[in-house]
Amino acid sequence: MARKKIGKQTIEFIDPPSIISTTSIVGPKEGQGPLSQYFDIILEDDLYGEDSWEKAESKMVKEAVKLAAMQGRLHLEDIDYLFAGDLLNQLMSSSFAARDLGMPYFGLFGACSTMAESLSLAAIMIEGGFADYVVATTSSHFSSAERQFRFPLELGNQRPLTSQWTVTGAGAAILAPMRNKGPYITHVTTGKVIDYGITDPNNMGAAMAPAAVDTIKAYFEDTGRSPDEFDLIITGDLGKIGNEIAIDLLKQGGLPINKTLRDCGVEIFDHVRQDTHAGGSGCGCSAVVFCGYLYKLLKENIFRKVLLVSTGALLSPTSIQQGESIPSIAHAVAIEGKLKD
Amino acid sequence: MARKKIGKQTIEFIDPPSIISTTSIVGPKEGQGPLSQYFDIILEDDLYGEDSWEKAESKMVKEAVKLAAMQGRLHLEDIDYLFAGDLLNQLMSSSFAARDLGMPYFGLFGACSTMAESLSLAAIMIEGGFADYVVATTSSHFSSAERQFRFPLELGNQRPLTSQWTVTGAGAAILAPMRNKGPYITHVTTGKVIDYGITDPNNMGAAMAPAAVDTIKAYFEDTGRSPDEFDLIITGDLGKIGNEIAIDLLKQGGLPINKTLRDCGVEIFDHVRQDTHAGGSGCGCSAVVFCGYLYKLLKENIFRKVLLVSTGALLSPTSIQQGESIPSIAHAVAIEGKLKD
Known part of the structure; x- marks a missing residue:
């Protein structure tokens, strides 16, 4: 190995x-x-x-x-x-x-x-x-x-x-390298492509939720860690609907983490006031939420441990036209503000 | 470092x-x-x-x-x-x-x-x-x-x-890992994006040739090796025209390697008989020429050292419509059939 x-x-x-x-x-x-x-x-x-x-x-x-x-x-x-x-x-x-x-x-x-x-x-x-x-x-x-x-x-x-x-x-x-100051990346969990058969490109949160769940479960199974150790487990851009589905799927899968499971797409907009419906999305979504919000709070030790789980819907306009469902993927990165001595 | x-x-x-x-x-x-x-x-x-x-x-x-x-x-x-x-x-x-x-x-x-x-x-x-x-x-x-x-x-x-x-x-x-049999990858040289201002998407060989030359030069400068050590330096898909440009640019740059510089796009088709004009292209071009032809000859020790330099034109239909020139990139991988004891 x-x-x-x-x-x-x-x-x-x-x-x-x-x-x-x-x-x-x-x-x-x-x-x-x-x-x-x-x-x-x-x-x-x-x-x-x-x-x-x-x-x-x-x-x-x-x-x-x-x-x-x-x-x-x-x-x-x-x-x-x-x-x-x-x-x-x-x-x-x-x-x-x-x-x-x-x-x-x-x-x-x-x-x-x-x-x-x-x-x-x-x-x-x-x-x-x-x-x-x-x-x-x-x-x-x-x-x-x-x-x-x-x-x-x-x-x-x-x-x-x-x-x-x-x-x-x-x-x-x-x-x-580690000799520099934190935050530090302690683990990476690389996702597999997961496809539950969702075909609606206007509901990508539902398509991506099973991929997020698969990667989150893999992370905790592989490391033997507990979700309780984390201040925050934050998906990329499942949005409100995808976030609810992910919480349900995790509960069904024996890993109930509804309290700490948040989503960059939910956090970035005020959905009612800003009329953004289910939430933010795009590569930039988890990028700016991580590089702006999460990084700064990790640096100030307000968050000690964060699991960032960026989620992607790997559809293309051509694949949708050809009747294919939406394959999705999620990659996880575990980040800690300080390492134990 | x-x-x-x-x-x-x-x-x-x-x-x-x-x-x-x-x-x-x-x-x-x-x-x-x-x-x-x-x-x-x-x-x-x-x-x-x-x-x-x-x-x-x-x-x-x-x-x-x-x-x-x-x-x-x-x-x-x-x-x-x-x-x-x-x-x-x-x-x-x-x-x-x-x-x-x-x-x-x-x-x-x-x-x-x-x-x-x-x-x-x-x-x-x-x-x-x-x-x-x-x-x-x-x-x-x-x-x-x-x-x-x-x-x-x-x-x-x-x-x-x-x-x-x-x-x-x-x-x-x-x-x-190396404990297995060869061929072996001894070096990788990662390309920078190079753009000489070519804007014709029907002449991608010319757009990519400077990127290939930049990466080949970087490889030899970084390693201190000589092109003479290689049985073959083979670009991805410059085609006939791009290959000639690359040979010229290398000569101008003080690294004359016209004899061993070949191109996967030139090798894969018989351009006259198969009417493929300047040659083959596409991600699959250097993929099948490497995985088919080069790998087998490396394995049989007919080639001892090969530098594979896959070349990419990073244009998009949108960038062309917006009047942009064609940015290109080339990555090199040095492969040896057997390692010295």
């Missing part, structure tokens, strides 16, 4: 990588939500001075990485690898940001699970001794996602109540 | 991971090309018994992984991680294959550079001690790529002579 893998899906780090800095950039709507105070930059205009939403999204990624480097007192040249992904076809936002950043680049796609995917691989690079500094980043943009996946905004289509609102935002986190 | 990283972009493995088995599956046209004898499965019909090209492509991935596991005398459950990616939006072919394979899954996107990207990350997982068996796989399909990126085939558009022909095929390679 491998040195550091425990159980079937989990890696336990012997020298947990440190997250030395993070940056979160969000759009105007996210800046009016309940987590407003935690974000580093709130855009006044979601075009961010660019002439398209896609370019604005790419600029958010680039600026988030630059600011995270600055906050970590690093030059861009100090960063060994960039792990990045987004929702746009061919990762337009990540690829163009990578062009301008000039770092060795691994492009990732895990739909809205990409933040945990990038954090997982970045942590593996660090703990394996392959790099001194790695940046993990993801983004999404409401308008670029609507244009690509749904209808022209100008049509004014009515959104069903199960639908979610793609977060405009980018988060970037810089990882380094 | 990190333990195993040398130079700016290269990791030198202390215990080079072994590639214990590979499988290549190709379409009928590839099966009529010059490398025909090296492929494990040649499809008679590129629908592969499915009702869409996308599903056929996904089936190729699934079957390639299954067969590679069988050839490695492994059950699918023995494989710790699946690294996969393809050209389709939202990685339809990889994601649906991952659903059926049931392994912890990292989705990757590096356009046609994805085979080297997946081999790189798989090798890092193995050498870092995080896994016993990892599978790296990528695919492409002529018809699914044409449908997504270009025109309906039924239109019969005329193809310019600079255009390339997307390979129908999937390759899968299973990696394990």
